[in-house]
Amino acid sequence: MRLLLALLALGASAQTRETNPYALTDRDALAKGRQLYSFYCVFCHGMDGASGRGSQLASSYRKHGSSDREMYRTIADGVPGTEMSGHWIEEDEIWKIVLFVRQIEQNASGRGQGCRADAGGDPVRGAALFQHACGSCHSAASRLGPDLAAIGATRSREHLRESIVEPDKVISRVFRAVRVRTNQGEAVHGLLLNQDQYTLHLLDVREQIRSFQRSALAEVVFPKESLMPSFAKSFSAGEIDDVLAHLCGGKR
């Protein structure tokens, strides 16, 4: 076999069906689906579909479509611009994974969608805190961080809490920080847009696109830290709950 990764990116989108050929009553298909899920999905989504860095599956909300066909396509082709890659596996295996996700969905139905807004905290105070402390990077108009207006629908409360307290723990590849110093001594900090062997391009903290020849750079550093500071100290425990209540109660 040649470059598996290349194929992972290509995916196997040529599905021939609109709906899942397997039903939740099919124990064999479900068991196989669980096994495949534990192979390919667990790393980002957690076995319960609620505990990983990836989108929360223990929910009926699907940002990229909740029909069988749309979920098939999401698994097969991935979601461009995110960490969700396509999967180079057989069509019926993808359907079995969809089946297992449906079961996760069903089991979660008692717990509501995404993260819970009613698990403590005041969403009104949280909205004001968010506007003040987070809004400059996490609004629809900002570019340095993800828009969090609908994050409550796809991420667990625990995951969001971790992101506020320990933002360096898991950094999305889509938001990779970079720090460069030019041969003239100018220091520039921002988000990586692209790089190749000879050039590097970033969005600086003033949201300006900056392009450099590598030969013009004295130093290129990819910090392990996120551009986002930790709010473990600047927010009280109660304030973190307020912000979580706001985030979890957002758009669905």
Next chain:
Amino acid sequence: MTGRLLLAALVAQVAVAQVTQAQLVDAAKTPRNWLMYSGDYRSQRHSGLTALTPANVKDLDLKWVYQAKIVEKFETTPLVVDGVMYITLPPSDVVALDAATGVRLWEYKRSMPPRPQVCCGQVNRGVAIQGDRLFAATVDAHVIALDRKTGRLLWDTEMIDYRTGYSGTHAPLVVKDKVLVGVAGGEYGIRGFIDAYDIATGQRKWRFYTVAGPGEFGRETWAGDSWKTGGSSVWITGSYDPELNLTYWGTGNPGPDWNGDVRLGDNLFSCSVVALDADTGQRKWHFQFTPHDEHDWDATQIMMLLDRPVRGQNRKVLVTANRNGFYYVLDRATGEFLHGRPFVKQTWAVGLDERGRPVRAPGKDPTPEGNHVYPGVAGGTNWSSPSYSPITDLFYVTAREGGSLYFKGEADYKPGRRFQGGFANNERVSGDWYGAVRALDPSTGERKWEHKLRIPSIAGVLSTAGGLVFVGTEDGYFKALDASSGSDLWHLNLGGRVRASPMSFAVDGEQRVAIAAGSGLFVFGLR
């Protein structure tokens, strides 16, 4: 000059002489042409043209581009014969171009049956030539012959039913009156083979199974019936030694890829080189680089033939940089192991014993949880062509540094379905991946220089007698390096991944270099 005389003169000028077997044997002596996938039977991918040099390569300029209407990877190495270029497009089309201008002369478009099973893209790497005929393998597992002046189909032979996972992706090799071609499909539980077809009729003359079956040497290296689905595909063009009349082919991974429990034993002739009598297909010798492979380390690299002193004695050797991370030197008359050493970081073997067999490090097999092993699943190098320059006496190869997580899973065989027994992943392990073009001492594998690449490249290298090494990169550059030092002399962003190997030719007396990148074929020369 009268009209008729003028016409006769023109006809004489454009009439293409037939490509003879003698020309193929002496391909390196006519560097204006590029007569086979790796340039010559020794697979050295070296051009004898001297016009491009380290001093003038900064003046390299685009001469023409041929844009193919494809989204699939473009992996062709063009052939050029007397001013006409022949390329293949995915899935299995053949196009003739005017080598001076890139204008298309004819096109053979093959209609494909539904869903041929090809693991890694419906690709094709090029044609072979002899006489007035071109030969190509197709992803629906046929071999075809075309008239090289018109593209007319002359014969079309099915190698095997493609629906069980077989395909043809590599450029065939013509030896005398036969065209040699193998089958891909190592991820589908095929039983691999190399075939020879009569170039005149398309009739099969011999078949060598790369998985030893009942009554054949090596049958006992496959537990139970596992030989029936043993993989060992063939998807890179072999080499040929006219004096020994032996043809050398690298073979792919055993099936299933990452779960060896269902195929206990060495699994001959997977991950091996086989030396076959070119007339009969009889095995003269074999050498297995990775017995009982469980990391998908196909030995489908170019088997390069060199004549050189080894331990004070002139030897006819075969050298290859293997996907398992080791560089090997073998005696190509006997298969005797002469030398081997790692050319990239590897953690799976303690070393090689005196017969070249790896001494395994413990605990490096795939596991259900994933096992981090070097080199990664795409190997220390992959199918990208190496080159050898007699000017510098160096072996050039694109190397890949980094490891993968290897997962073992279930392996249920169903005809025509993927049969892999797990998977491998690079994204969940630390990002220490990088690539390089490395120059090795051909006798020892010792590194003489390297040119680092930010991302490992799947593109091959070409060396030229003017003192250059050309290579393409994953981030879309085509570049020229100094063959003696590896310094970066020239580069250009072609705007698409390079997944092919460069070649060189001359037209109207001027040297050209060609490379496929993205969906375009780019041809360069001095401005």
